[in-house]
Structures are given as structure tokens and as C-alpha cells.
Amino acid sequence: MIGELHKAGEAGLLFEPTAKPVPAEERARLLIDPGFGRVFTDHMAIIEYDEEKDWHGARITARHPFTMDPASPVLHYAQEIFEGMKAYRRPNGGAALFRPDANARRFAKSAIRMAMPPLPEDMFLESVRALVRADREWIPDTEDGSLYLRPFMIANGSFLGMRPSTQFIYAVIASSVGAYFRNDSPSVSLWVTREYVRAARGGTGEAKCGGNYAGSLVAQAEALRQGCDQVVFLDAVERRWVEELGGMNVFFLFSDGSIQTPPLDGTILHGVTRDSLLTLARDMGLAVREEPYSIEQWKADAESGRLTEAFACGTAAVVTPIGSVKEADGTFTIGGQSMGPLTARLRSALVDIQRGSAPDPYGWTELV
Numbered sequence: 146m147i148g149e150l151h152k153a154g155e156a157g158l159l160f161e162p163t164a165k166p167v168p169a170e171e172r173a174r175l176l177i178d179p180g181f182g183r184v185f186t187d188h189m190a191i192i193e194y195d196e197e198k199d200w201h202g203a204r205i206t207a208r209h210p211f212t213m214d215p216a217s218p219v220l221h222y223a224q225e226i227f228e229g230m231k232a233y234r235r236p237n238g239g240a241a242l243f244r245p246d247a248n249a250r251r252f253a254k255s256a257i258r259m260a261m262p263p264l265p266e267d268m269f270l271e272s273v274r275a276l277v278r279a280d281r282e283w284i285p286d287t288e289d290g291s292l293y294l295r296p297f298m299i300a301n302g303s304f305l306g307m308r309p310s311t312q313f314i315y316a317v318i319a320s321s322v323g324a325y326f327r328n329d330s331p332s333v334s335l336w337v338t339r340e341y342v343r344a345a346r347g348g349t350g351e352a353k354c355g356g357n358y359a360g361s362l363v364a365q366a367e368a369l370r371q372g373c374d375q376v377v378f379l380d381a382v383e384r385r386w387v388e389e390l391g392g393m394n395v396f397f398l399f400s401d402g403s404i405q406t407p408p409l410d411g412t413i414l415h416g417v418t419r420d421s422l423l424t425l426a427r428d429m430g431l432a433v434r435e436e437p438y439s440i441e442q443w444k445a446d447a448e449s450g451r452l453t454e455a456f457a458c459g460t461a462a463v464v465t466p467i468g469s470v471k472e473a474d475g476t477f478t479i480g481g482q483s484m485g486p487l488t489a490r491l492r493s494a495l496v497d498i499q500r501g502s503a504p505d506p507y508g509w510t511e512l513v
């Protein structure tokens with residue numbers, strides 16, 4: 146532990162080890178079947194900000210509840226952003242992060258959109274690395290297992306005036322996770338909402354902010370009532386172009402071997418998984434299009450057999466095949482019941498790099 150302490154110290158973060166770590170046997174029991182986002186580790190990272198002091202107080206400390214004033218602006222105006230990334234256990238016992246620099250960059254961009262101070266990217270990276278070092282034992286040693294890292298920033302203070310805060314708390318918590326979708330079904334079913342939209346140009350669709358999720362929960366609830374796993378959102382203007390799911394990007398795969406995903410035109414989250422899969426697909430020699438795709442076309446292509454596979458992707462869910470799409474006037478299905486061959490190929494190309502079972506020619510992985 147002293148070695149760990151020293152390393153965290155070098156990173157400029159103070160390391161205050163918890164006085165009450167979860168005993169090893171208890172941790173082992175929790176890691177058998179952790180689910181998603183229910184099992185939390187011993188520590189958290191915190192860095193505070195205020196206008197006079199700038200960023201300060203960087204530390205790894207025991208995971209603990211926040212105390213905040215009931216007039217804290219995050220509680221009223223949702224000035225909040227977050228990230229999602231994973232640390233993977235390496236065959237040799239170490240741990241690796243996947244493209245953490247991309248998350249650091251996106252976090253700073255989200256901050257700017259939400260009138261928050263961008264956290265310097267090196268502070269973001271050091272806080273994440275230090276937390277992984279402190280809680281490395283919490284990475285499940287299973288095929289699907291990883292340590293899901295949740296950096297976030299909230300506006301703090303005590304005022305109700307409508308203005309950006311001048312005080313913020315940045316923190317990182319970590320959760321031992323298994324597969325995102327519990328039901329072990331090989332694919333997910335989607336509900337196409339016609340009532341709700343997720344984002345419009347000029348809005349906050351490109352920022353990873355809590356408000357986007359709050360606004361999409363009612364549509365997600367509608368999907369569940371319809372017997373579907375997830376909701377798919379259409380564009381806010383014409384209500385026909387497929388954008389993304391509540392928290393995942395979408396890909397369409399065709400019988401000619403080409404693949405397509407909606408373009409990043411201001412309303413879609415710039416997924417790191419999306420970007421990585423596009424790179425892998427191009428390097429496999431596939432024809433790749435970042436072009437709008439309409440819901441009518443999706444249905445027609447699924448029915449004609451031109452579309453052979455579709456999947457949703459994100460850090461949490463990795464690559465998950467889409468099996469069926471339900472609308473008010475009927476359901477169409479895609480491909481067979483199991484994961485299609487091209488989806489499987491793209492998925493393993495990604496996962497093998499993330500987990501270190503294949504070489505990483507892109508320099509995407511960082512050993513911690």
C-alpha cells in the first residue's frame with residue numbers, strides 16, 4: 146500500500162486511505178455477480194473549485210456522502226456533467242484504461258457547454274489513474290467484468306439566482322461491474338418514441354450532462370411499458386432521422402458489407418466506442434458511412450434484407466445487437482436471434498484491444 150500511496154502522491158493528489166476498507170472476503174462475494182452500478186469501491190477522487198482558489202484540494206479519500214446546502218444550484222438547475230469509462234484487468238494482474246484522453250477532452254467540452262470551468266485534462270487523467278491504483282482489487286476477474294469509472298462535476302453553493310455557479314465539486318467514483326444487460330438475451334428490443342425528442346441543434350445533446358438523461362427517462366419508461374429494452378430517438382425537426390438511444394450510439398450493417406452510423410451534427414453524443422468502431426471498421430477495409438438514416442428506410446431495409454445487422458454501442462453496454470424495433474403501428478425484426486457475424490467481428494476487435502488479448506496498434510490503452 147505504501148507504493149500505491151507514493152504513486153498517488155506523485156500525481157499531485159493527496160492519498161487518504163480509508164480507515165474501513167471492505168474486507169477481502171466481503172469484496173470477493175460482491176464481485177461474483179456485481180450487476181451494473183450497484184457495487185462501489187472503497188475510495189473516491191475529489192477536486193474542488195472556486196473562482197478565487199481555482200482547482201484545489203485534489204485527493205483520493207474514503208468514499209463518503211456529500212453534505213450540501215439545499216440551495217445548491219445543482220439541485221435546482223442541474224448544472225452537472227459526467228463521464229463513463231472503464232478500467233480492465235490485465236492478464237498479468239495490472240490494469241488498463243481505454244482512451245482516457247478522449248474522456249478527459251469530452252469532459253472539458255461538456256463543462257464549457259454547461260458554463261462550468263473545464264477541468265485541466267491532466268488533472269482528470271491523474272484523478273482517474275490514482276483511483277484505479279487505489280481500488281485495483283475491485284476489478285472483477287471475469288470475462289465481462291471491469292471497473293466502471295464515473296467522473297462527474299456538480300455546481301455547489303447557496304443561491305437561487307439564475308446564473309452559473311462559481312463553486313464546483315469534481316469527483317470520481319468507481320463501480321465493479323459485469324454485463325450491462327442482465328437478461329442475457331443476445332439482443333435488445335427498441336421502442337421508437339414519436340412523442341419525445343432527446344436533443345435539438347443548439348441544445349445540450351453533445352454534452353454528457355445529467356439533464357439529457359432526466360429528459361429521456363419518460364421515453365425510456367414508455368419503452369419498458371411497450372415491452373422493449375431501450376428507446377430510440379428521432380431527430381427533433383423532421384422526426385424521421387435516427388439519432389441514438391438514451392445512452393448509446395447506433396450502427397447499421399448491410400448485406401454488401403458496408404456500415405453506417407448517424408453523423409455528429411450537433412445533437413448526438415460523440416461516443417468513444419462509436420469513434421473506435423469506426424476506426425476499426427475502416428481498417429478492416431469496410432465501407433463506412435457517417436450519414437443520416439431514416440426510420441422508414443431502416444424498416445424497408447430490414448424487410449428487404451438489405452440491412453442484415455444493427456447494434457447499439459457505448460462504454461457501459463459495449464456492443465449490443467438490436468433484435469427488433471417497435472413502433473405504434475408494428476414491429477420489425479433484424480437478422481437472426483443471435484449476434485450477427487459482422488457485429489461479432491467488430492465487437493471482438495474492440496474488446497480484445499480493451500482487455501489486452503490483442504495488440505493495440507492505435508495506442509488506445511494505457512497501463513495504470
Ligand SMILES: *Cc1c(COP(=O)(O)O)cnc(C)c1O
Pocket residue numbers: 229353389390391392393394414415416417418419458459460461
Ligand atoms: C455516454 C453516451 C454514449 C456512449 O459514449 P461512449 O463514449 O461510447 O461511452 C452515447 N450516447 C449517449 C447519450 C451517452 O451519454
